[in-house]
Amino acid sequence: MNANFVAGSLLPFGFHRLDDQSVVAVSAAGDHTFLTQQELLALIQTPETLELKKRAELQSKYFLTGNSSIGTLELLRSRIAARKETVLAGQSLHIIVPTLQCEHSCQYCQVSRRLEDVGHSMSPSQIDASCATIFQSQANALTIEFQGGDPLLRFDLIQRAIDLIQKMNLEHKRRIRFVVASTLHQLTSGMCEYFRSNQVYLSTSLDGPALLHNKNRPIPSRDSHARTLAGIELARSIMGPQAVAALMTTTKASLAYPEAIVDEYVKNGFTEIFMRPLSLYGFARRNIKHLGYTLPEFTNFYQKALQRVLEWNARGTELREGTAALIFNKLLSPFDAGYVDLQSPTGSGLAVLVYNYDGYVYPSDEARMLAETGDGSLRLGSIGDSLAQLMASPVMRQLIETSISTQAVGCETCAFNSFCGPDPVGAQAEFGDMRTVALLTEHCKRHKWLFEYFFRKLRTADDDFLDIAYRWAHPAGYSNA
Incomplete structure (x- = not known):
């Protein structure tokens, strides 16, 4: 300047x-x-x-x-x-995928789940090597998240990683947060006791009322919803009322139930709901005819769901909507909460790393999902490579080069480029080329709508709405889990 x-x-x-x-x-x-x-x-x-x-x-x-x-x-x-x-301070989110095993056959699953263990789980030595790389990050606060498949099917690997990280941290003295993302169907009281003693949080999927949840997330016994709620109750009874967070994914079937989905979260004692659109990565793209919808269809659904959330707040029931919280953080707070998808340069690789069951390291969860369909172009390296080697890879260099909002075509003149950035991983998934002009991507279209929508609401907001907006904008107001 x-x-x-x-x-x-x-x-x-x-x-x-x-x-x-x-x-x-x-x-x-x-x-x-x-x-x-x-x-x-x-x-x-x-x-x-x-x-x-x-x-x-x-x-x-x-x-x-x-x-x-x-x-x-x-x-x-x-x-x-x-x-x-937040994006330049080092990799703060480290995702370990100990296994691809899962009993669900979710319609929108982004990976090809497996029932068998052989060839679809990490080895103990890979767990150890992943933990060693985690501490090479310069970030003072580290979140270690276990995903799958359903990682609880290999609780032994989760336990090995947590025990090792806790031991290593006696020397490194970082702030550590553990999250296990699971259906909770395999959860036991013994697991809950272990998680409580190690300050582990749980994240699960709750897509709405039983009929919708069971349609989206089927299992052979057809009681997916009931078993998920049972897991939530077990975790809360042992680990505490705030031990479990839940996420939903919007499918075509979800579009008819915006109010019912919100009500289900209130009914089950949650104080946050994240109205997530469908992510068409990996195998989920194969079901696009059955699951997909247009951006106007999603925005119509989202507005109705958000209105329901605001109605509950007006009645005195605290409920935060995650997407709105992310956008308000961008628009109203000088301190960025570090949401990976809205960073420039990209948070993929710079803020998050994924250590996958297949032995490779990926820059994001979406990148490892692409590999499940045969596109391994976003692999940074192998588990056991040093962090310096991973960051020096040609893939990482290209991810950074294609995600600078002040230089990307179309982004450099966009009023919202302070809040956003091109998503090269999404471009690779959607067009097969991370260098695709950002304006053409679903990521850009959806977030431009969100920024404009919430600016319109702020322009005409009353004091009650502004109070909610500023409370939700605080970086500590929601979870990245």
């Missing part, structure tokens, strides 16, 4: 038109303001003619320089650096 500014000089910003008469403008610091058409023209051409109160707001949000232009620029650089801190 050029330091030769005088007070009132214009700093870089972008804007997005909300209607014929108004825009939302976003500064390089990620602060926003709503402007009329006349105010926008004045800001660009004659900022000194703006009302004093508006000029003061624009200076405080880094649209205009203040009395000390050099000081303003230094503060702006600090604000930009703070937003990048």
Whole structure:
């Protein structure tokens, strides 16, 4: 940035038109303001003619320089650096996939699950090597998440990893958080006792009421929903009321039940729901005719579900919606919560690593799902390679090069580029080339809609909505599990 500014000089910003008469403008610091058409023209051409109160707001949000232009620029650089801190501070999320075994036949499953163990589980030596690489990260806080398949089918490998990490951390002294993502059907009281003693959290899938959940996540006994709820209750009874988080995935069948899905979470004592769209990675793409839907269909569903969440909050029942929390964090907080999919450069590889049962290391969960369908192009290396080797791989270099929002075609002029970034892993899955122009991707289209939608809501928000928005925006307000 050029330091030769005088007070009132214009700093870089972008804007997005909300209607014929108004825009939302976003500064390089990620602060926003709503402007009329006349105010926008004045800001660009004659900022000194703006009302004093508006000029003061624009200076405080880094649209205009203040009395000390050099000081303003230094503060702006600090604000930009703070937003990048979570993705540049080292790999904080480490996903271990001990096994591909699972008894479910979920319609939207992104991997080809296996019932047999041979050839589809990690060896003890691979577990040990993965743990060694984890501590090569510079991140002070580490989340170790176990995924599958259903990792509880190889509880012995989970236990080996946790015990080793706890032992190694006596020397490294990091802040450690463990998460096990499971159907909870295999959960036992003994496992719960072990998890409680090691401060392990559980994450499960709850797609809605029994009819919908059992349709989306079938098992031969046809009681998937009941068994999941039983696992949740067992975990809470031993590990505590906040021991389990739940996620849902929106399929075509889900679109008819936005309110019922939200009500199911309230009924079962959850204080958060994450209305996730379908991720068409791996084997899930094969079922797109049965599961897929258009972006307008999803946004219609999402708006109805969010309205239900807000209704519950208005009645005094605390319930946070995860997607809204992520977007509010981007729009309203100077401290980024580090959501991997909305980072530039990409969080894939820089913020997260996946140690897979197949012996390879991947930059994200989605990248390892691609490998299940034969596209192993995003492998960073093998388990046992040093972190330096993984980061020096040609794949990692290309992931970084294709995810810089200030350089990518279309992104560099987008008003939302402070909040977002190209998703090269998603581009690889959707188009077979991570260099695909970001504007063409589903990731870009969905998040542009989300940013615009929530800016519109903030522009007309009452005090109750603003109170919720700022509470949800706090980085500690939701889980990355």
